[in-house]
Amino acid sequence: MSFNKNTVVFRELKQRKGRLFSGLLAITLGIAVIVAIQSITEASRQVIAGKLDLLGANIQILPQGASVDDYYSADIDAPTFPGEYVDRITASMLPGIDNLSPKLTRKVKVGENAVVLTGILPRNELAAKPVWQTSELMGAGPALTCAPSKGKESTLTEEDRKAERKAVEALGESEAWAGSLVAQKMAIRQGSTLDIQGMSFTVTHVLPETGTVDDNRVFAHLRSVQKLLGVGNQVSNIEIMGCCNEISEGLLGKLRNILPDTRIMTIGHIVNTQIETNRLMSRVTVVLLFLIVLVGSISIGNYVWANVEERRKEIGTLIAIGWDRKGIYRLFLQKSILLGVAGGLLGYLLGTVAAIILGPYLAGLAIEPVFSYLLWSLFIAVLIAFLGSCYPVYRAARLDPAVIMQEI
C-alpha cells in the first residue's frame, strides 16, 4: 500500500483505538436511539394505517341538517343533497381520497318489518368495506389501500368508471343484498324475494356478519332506491376512504371548501389518536434529535480537542517539515468525518437491532429495518462530527509553531 496523507489518518486511528471508542460512543448511541424510535414509530404508523383501512370508510359527508350523534347511523333518514357532489370531489383531484361511496338510506317497511334500505354503488361500497371483500362478493382478501404512501391521487379514474359500470350490473336493478341480522330475522336467503313499497327485489347475497349496523340493512342499487323513493339523483351521504396522512394534513378543511353546505365527519377518535401520536412522536423526535446533535457535537468536540492537545508536538513537527494549515485541517477533519461515518453506521445497526428486539415488548409490533434511515444516520452523524470538530480543528491549524517547538 502506498503511503499518503490518508494513511497518516488511519495509522493514528489504529494506534489510539481506546480513545476512539469513547469518541464514537456518544454519536453511536445517539443515532441508535433515534433510529430505534423512528423504526418503532414507523411500524406503528403502518399498523394504524392498516387498521383504519380495515375499518373502512373513515370520512362521511352529510347534509347540513343530519343528526351526527352516531357516525354509523347518521345517514338513516337524513335529508338529501345532490349526487353531483361526488363529481365535485372527484374533479377536485384532492390527494388522499381513496374511494367515494354515495348512499341513500331510508327506513322502509317490508311486510310487517321496518328495514333500513340503503342504496349503494356496489363497486364503491365493496372498496369501502374490506370486511365484505373477504366474502364471495369479491373473492379477494382485503387490500390495504391506505398504507401511508405519499401523493396518492383519487382513484376514481376513467378506467374505474368503466369498471364500475360493469360492477353495477353485478347488483342488478331489482336485486338486493341482505345484512346477516335482517336475513336471520326475516328468514331471508339467497333467492328470496323482497317486496319493498311496491317494487320487488331478488336477494342475490346474504352478507357475512360484520358486527356493524350493516348487518341490519338491506342494500340495493343506488339508482333503484332513488327511483323507489322518487328523489331524483339525491343522496343522503357520501362515505370517503381518506388516507391518514392527508387527514392529519387538513383534508377535511379542503373538502369543506369544496362542499360548503355539508357536514363532514370522521371516525373521530381513531383518526385523532393517530394524529396525536404522530404529532407527539414527531415533536419528541425533533427535540431528541436536537439534543443528540448537541450532546454528540460536544462529545466529539471534546474528543477532538483532547486529540489536538496530545498531538501538539506532532502538529508542530508537521508544520516544521512543510505542512501548511490546509494540510492540518485536512488531517483532523478527515478523521472526524471518518468517525461520523463509523458512528452513523454503527448507530444505525445498533438502533435497528434494538428496535427489532424491543419493538415486540415495547409496542407489541414486529419491526422491519428501514433502509432509508441509514442515509439519514450517516448524514446526521457526519454533521455531528463536523460541527463538533470545527473549533478544535481550527485551533489546531492555528497553533503557533514557535510556541509548540519550545515545548518538550
Add this chain to the structure above:
Amino acid sequence: MYDIRNLSKVYNHRKEPVFALRDVTWKVEPGSFTAITGPSGSGKTTLLLSLGGLIQPSSGKLHYGDLDLYRLPANRLAEFRNRSIGFVLQTFNLVPYLSALENVMLPMIAPGRKGSNPADRATSLLGDLGLSDRMDFLPRELSVGQQQRVAIARALANDPDVILADEPTGNLDPALSDEILNILEKLNAEQGKTIVMVTHSPRAAGRAGTALKLAEGRIEA
C-alpha cells in the same frame, strides 16, 4: 545563504514584552557549519526557528538567497520549509504512530508535493544511516540514537540545502553524540549542506567551522 539584518524578536508574555533577539545582524555562508552557543534563554532556539521560517520576527530583515522570507505568503513559506530546510531537534519529534520509514516519508508527502517514489528514497536514506533493519519499527521501539538517526534521515528527505539542528545531541551520551556529529560533519563536507547547530556542549561546538555566541538575545563578539 542567509542575510540577517537588525533582526529582533519580542514575545508578549502576559502583556510584558520579552526580548528574545535584539538587533541581530549576521550572514550564513553556503556550505558553512556554524555552532550557536550561549546560556539558556539567550535566544538560540528563537534564532534557529527564525532561520527555518517558523517564527515571524518583530523587526528587521531575513533573506534566504533572494527570498525575503517573512514577506512570503504562508503556503510559500511552508513550501520553503519543505524544500530547503531540514530540522533536527533535541527531542527527535518523530510521529509516534508512524514507522521509521513512514516518518522519513512525511516531508515527501506534504501538501502540494508530488514526490516520486518516497518509499525508495526513504529506504536508501535509512540504509545510509545504518537503519536498514529498522524500517518498520515504531519510534518507541527504537533506541534514542536510532531515533535521532531517523530524524536526520527525515531532515534529508527532500534533499534540502540547509540543516537546522537544535541541540541534536542534547539527549544523547558522548558516544552517540559523536556518532550524530560525525553524520552532520559528513553531510557538510561531502554533500555541501549548510548546517546551523545550536548546542550547549563545547565538544559539539568544537566540531563546527564557525561559532556564534548569543547572550541576552545579542551576538557576543
